[in-house]
Amino acid sequence: MNKIILMGRLVRDPEIRSTSGGTAVAIITIACDRPLSRDKKAEAERNGKPTADFIRAKAFGTRAETIERYLEKGSRVLIDGRLELDSYTNQQGQRVNTTEVMIDNIQIIDFKNAETKPYKSFQEAGDEFDDDGMELYSGSKIPF
Secondary structure, three states: OOOEEEEEEEOOOOEEEEOOOOOEEEEEEEEEEOOOOHHHHHHHHHOOOOOEEEEEEEEEHHHHHHHHHHOOOOOEEEEEEEEEEEEEEOOOOOEEEEEEEEEEEEEEEEOOOHHHOOOOOHHHHHHHEOOOOOEOOOHHHOOO
């Protein structure tokens, strides 16, 4: 089974391209913190060692369009997908290996820019939702 789940923040704005057939392609890089204790993290920072991994991920079609519309540098996301390994020969004739996550699902945890939110938060929705986020119905609004 090839399944990967990552949570992190975008380190730069998404790079948007399209295939020759016109399908949207979004390429993002996510900074994922390594699971280090506070002491180990401080030690690593003092020694100039990384405390996060920077992982490249790619989405196609409507997922790519959603990424383009709602994400920017600093947005926190949860993605799941599969790890894809590839290689190519560069202009110097050297073989280069690449690793990318092919995104199957993406959830936006928070938005860097509150104005880009595609939906209301529970607080903004007022009486439409209870404290658990369940939609409230009353009287003739009951759906059955």
